Amino acid sequence: MLNLLLQLQLLLAALSAFLPLVPDAHRARAGEILDVAAKVLAAGSSIASNADDLAAKLAAVRAEVEAMAASDTAVSVQQLDAAMERVRAASGAFRAALAAEASE
Amino acid sequence: MRHPLRVLALACALTLTPACASLELGATRIENPLAAAQTIDQRAYALLHVYAAILEEATDIVADPATPLAFKQALGQAERVATPAADTLHVAVTAYVRARADFDVASGASQPTIQRSATALSIAARRLNEAVAEAQAPIAELEGLIRAHRG
Numbered sequence: 001m002l003n004l005l006l007q008l009q010l011l012l013a014a015l016s017a018f019l020p021l022v023p024d025a026h027r028a029r030a031g032e033i034l035d036v037a038a039k040v041l042a043a044g045s046s047i048a049s050n051a052d053d054l055a056a057k058l059a060a061v062r063a064e065v066e067a068m069a070a071s072d073t074a075v076s077v078q079q080l081d082a083a084m085e086r087v088r089a090a091s092g093a094f095r096a097a098l099a100a101e102a103s104e
Numbered sequence: 105m106r107h108p109l110r111v112l113a114l115a116c117a118l119t120l121t122p123a124c125a126s127l128e129l130g131a132t133r134i135e136n137p138l139a140a141a142q143t144i145d146q147r148a149y150a151l152l153h154v155y156a157a158i159l160e161e162a163t164d165i166v167a168d169p170a171t172p173l174a175f176k177q178a179l180g181q182a183e184r185v186a187t188p189a190a191d192t193l194h195v196a197v198t199a200y201v202r203a204r205a206d207f208d209v210a211s212g213a214s215q216p217t218i219q220r221s222a223t224a225l226s227i228a229a230r231r232l233n234e235a236v237a238e239a240q241a242p243i244a245e246l247e248g249l250i251r252a253h254r255g
Contacts, residue, residue, distance in 0.1 A: 011120070015112075022109060030109070053164075054250070055135065057157035062137035065150045069142040075149045077201055083152035084194040090159035091187045097166040098180045101173075 144232055145204075148197035151236060155190050155243045159183065161250055171253070179249055186242035189235075196228070196235035203228035 015034060022030045068075065137154055141147035162183065166176050203225040210221035 018112065026109070054157060054161045057160070058135040058137055058154060061150055061153040061157065062135040062140050064153075065137050065146055066140040068146050068149075069140055072142075074143070074204070075145045075197070075201060077198055080149060080152070080194060080198055080201065083149055083156065084190070086156040087152055087159065087187070087190050087194075090156045090163065091183065094159050094163045094166065094183055095180075097163050098176060101166055101176055 144229065144236065145197055145201055148193055148200075148232060148236055151239060151243065152190060152194060152197075155186065155239075155246075158243065158247050158250060162246065165250065165253055175249070175253065179246065182242060182246040182249060186239070186246050189239040189242050193232075193235045193239040196232045200225075200228040200232040 019027060019031060019034070067073075137150040138147055141150050162179050165171050166179060203221070207218075207221040207225045210217045
């Protein structure tokens with residue numbers, strides 16, 4: 001997804017290079033359209049980046065659980081504590097971000 | 105050439121069509137780590153990590169000034185339900201792992217000891233199943249909100 005957006009951004013940049021060839025009467029409008037398209041692509045890129053981030057994290061968890069299942073390994077108390085520690089840290093960061101937003 | 109812009113746009117579209125067709129648009133596949141688990145403790149372990157990953161994602165969304173306030177509040181409400189459920193799940197799965205270790209140790213002991221540890225393991229397994237079922241719903245709700253935000 002990120003690759004696609006990057007390709008579209010490059011295409012947009014290439015199209016921008018043709019702007020001087022556009023007749024004077026339409027150049028401003030064409031410039032505005034390209035500008036809006038660039039903003040939309042930038043926003044899409046930000047969302048896709050988050051999506052890819054979550055997908056990568058879930059894929060890593062799945063790989064770990066698959067390895068456990070394949071080797072018939074039981075989960076240890078230390079692993080469970082580490083997982084819960086990650087939850088607590090994430091929960092703390094989430095609540096802090098929410099409180100910061102509420103105070104603004 | 106009367107309409108150079110149109111010609112250019114058409115050329116771009118024609119050039120890009122095969123490339124776009126070969127791409128899997130929206131191809132960010134969301135893995136389901138729970139499906140890989142073979143045992144109930146692995147399932148619980150996967151669920152805790154999945155929830156942590158979802159919370160990390162939710163934190164990014166909340167920190168984004170463009171996110172509507174009502175959506176942030178909905179995320180906060182879902183988190184307030186899901187985190188205690190994850191806590192209960194952690195307690196239940198830890199108790200289960202300990203009960204299973206006790207049962208393994210007791211296998212060479214006397215019959216009453218084996219019976220006692222088997223009963224304790226059975227109770228721990230039942231509580232863990234309940235805790236997994238209770239944690240899944242609020243975590244899925246938070247995940248659903250995040251997916252909805254992504255569109």
